[in-house]
Amino acid sequence: KRSTKSAPSTSHGLTARIVGAFGRHYLAQLDDGTVLACVPRGKRAEVVCGDRVTLAPGDAPLAIEQVHARRNALWREDLWRSKMFAANLDRVMLVTATYPGIQHGLIGRALIAADAADIPSTLLLNKCDLPQAEAARAEMRLYRDLGYEVLELSVRTDPQAALAVLTPLLSGQTTLLLGASGVGKSSLTNLLAPQAQAPTREISEALSAGKHTTTATRLYDLPGFPPGSVLMDSPGFQSFGLHHLSVSQLQHGFPEIRARNGQCRFQNCTHRDEPGCVFTTDPQAISASRLALYRTLYAELTSAAPR
Numbered sequence: 482k483r484s485t486k487s488a489p490s491t492s493h494g495l496t497a498r499i500v501g502a503f504g505r506h507y508l509a510q511l512d513d514g515t516v517l518a519c520v521p522r523g524k525r526a527e528v529v530c531g532d533r534v535t536l537a538p539g540d541a542p543l544a545i546e547q548v549h550a551r552r553n554a555l556w557r558e559d560l561w562r563s564k565m566f567a568a569n570l571d572r573v574m575l576v577t578a579t580y581p582g583i584q585h586g587l588i589g590r591a592l593i594a595a596d597a598a599d600i601p602s603t604l605l606l607n608k609c610d611l612p613q614a615e616a617a618r619a620e621m622r623l624y625r626d627l628g629y630e631v632l633e634l635s636v637r638t639d640p641q642a643a644l645a646v647l648t649p650l651l652s653g654q655t656t657l658l659l660g661a662s663g664v665g666k667s668s669l670t671n672l673l674a675p676q677a678q679a680p681t682r683e684i685s686e687a688l689s690a691g692k693h694t695t696t697a698t699r700l701y702d703l704p705g706f707p708p709g710s711v712l713m714d715s716p717g718f719q720s721f722g723l724h725h726l727s728v729s730q731l732q733h734g735f736p737e738i739r740a741r742n743g744q745c746r747f748q749n750c751t752h753r754d755e756p757g758c759v760f761t762t763d764p765q766a767i768s769a770s771r772l773a774l775y776r777t778l779y780a781e782l783t784s785a786a787p788r
């Protein structure tokens with residue numbers, strides 16, 4: 482049973498995974514499932530959901546002694562700067578929906594952030610039961626043609642089919658689930674991790690101590706899935722922070738740019754307004770909306786914005 486009681490006292494630290502981040506207050510889960518409240522040792526220590534840590538033995542809240550090296554990490558936009566919020570992910574799943582409409586800016590940013598972190602991404606098109614499905618499917622073809630996986634589902638009207646589609650991707654993996662409001666992300670979270678609806682006592686305590694309830698990021702074990710199947714939910718999420726990316730990471734995040742890099746008149750072409758740029762002269766090279774997104778993000782990365 483999970484509790485916030487003192488950890489078993491040993492001379493060695495305890496290895497755990499961060500499963501909840503509430504401002505400076507964290508929840509860590511031991512291998513046996515026990516969840517413990519903890520706080521970073523030192524003001525400057527950066528700890529995010531998904532981190533593997535070593536906890537110093539003692540009374541709750543335990544001190545986070547060490548954050549283990551991260552396999553990967555993602556940043557979100559936080560007051561015009563990028564703030565790390567998730568680590569050690571196997572996949573990013575972005576929920577979109579036939580209605581109220583597909584947000585290409587959000588999708589584009591998510592795909593670039595995941596690519597720069599070397600995390601595979603999957604796009605979900607939800608609400609395929611609605612009459613708007615045909616048009617939405619056609620819009621999503623853009624991403625299929627670029628090589629991304631696009632899965633169709635109707636979480637509310639056919640949850641069993643949705644589960645069947647997602648199970649192979651979720652099994653044994655840590656998956657970050659994201660989506661704009663209204664797309665059915667809560668419906669999907671509740672289908673996969675019903676316990677997400679009812680905060681347990683230790684979570685309520687961490688919430689009241691942390692105050693930053695809107696930016697709480699959580700990891701949920703998926704009941705009925707193989708061990709190690711985990712869903713990450715970040716309710717306060719607005720947009721990925723991309724300020725820390727380099728221009729070459731940005732270009733790499735666009736498969737259509739990656740494919741034709743070096744084919745412009747100038748080797749160091751930035752694909753903004755240089756003469757002889759493939760992406761300006763050949764309308765087949767990239768869609769107008771994707772080129773506009775690239776140029777917006779380029780300006781964002783290279784402006785003297787606060788870091």
Ligand code: GDP
Nearest residue numbers: 608635636637638661662663664665666667668
């Ligand atoms: P969230 O804001 O992304 O968390 O979305 P919700 O899960 O709250 O869902 C938003 C609305 O879409 C709710 O009214 C849901 O009932 C509805 N919805 C979710 N999934 C589906 C679906 O597969 N088909 C249809 N038609 N509606 C859905």
